[in-house]
Amino acid sequence: MAVIAVSIIKTESWLSSALLFIVVWIFSFCVAMYKDAEENEKEDKEKRKTRRKSRSRSRSDSDDDRLPTGWNGTDEIMVTGLKHGGREKFIREHHQEIDSDNVIDLVREPDNRYDRNAVGCLWKGTHIGYIPSGSAQFLAPALDNGMRITATCDVWTSPDGEALRVYLKFSGKTDKDWRMLERVIKQISDYSE
Structure with missing residues (x-):
């Protein structure tokens, strides 16, 4: 050209x-x-x-397509459902109290319309969230079969105050409960991988 x-x-x-x-x-x-x-x-x-x-x-x-477990790979599970029903606001307002008296009651909700394995997390009777469904599918049957465990929580907030997380750590009340809990934790861990 x-x-x-x-x-x-x-x-x-x-x-x-x-x-x-x-x-x-x-x-x-x-x-x-x-x-x-x-x-x-x-x-x-x-x-x-x-x-x-x-x-x-x-x-x-x-x-x-697995359900979320909230499992952090060590020994804690992150609570879900904080954004609903004013839970996040409640947790932010009572952050110090929750951290000092951090015993969480786990309550089975078999009639929950969203998840038949739902396990609610209550602090002094106030609903603060749920065990993630991927973990609840293993935890709920164990609770239904008599496993008695306690949960303690750690409330974490990002430095800028935007992000809020509640982590639960479990412990069994008896040796039998510990053994059941270890099996559940292994199931959750295997499922999370």
């Missing part, structure tokens, strides 16, 4: 012909680069689309 343009335009000096040739060549180069970039962008979009589809397929075919 550059050669044709130079031959069509009649110029009087070789310098202006060379300059015109360079300008036309740079323009042609830029157009070609733009077209390549456009094609690459289309290819990238297709690849991203394909990856998204395969990810969503693999998620639905794998164990990634």
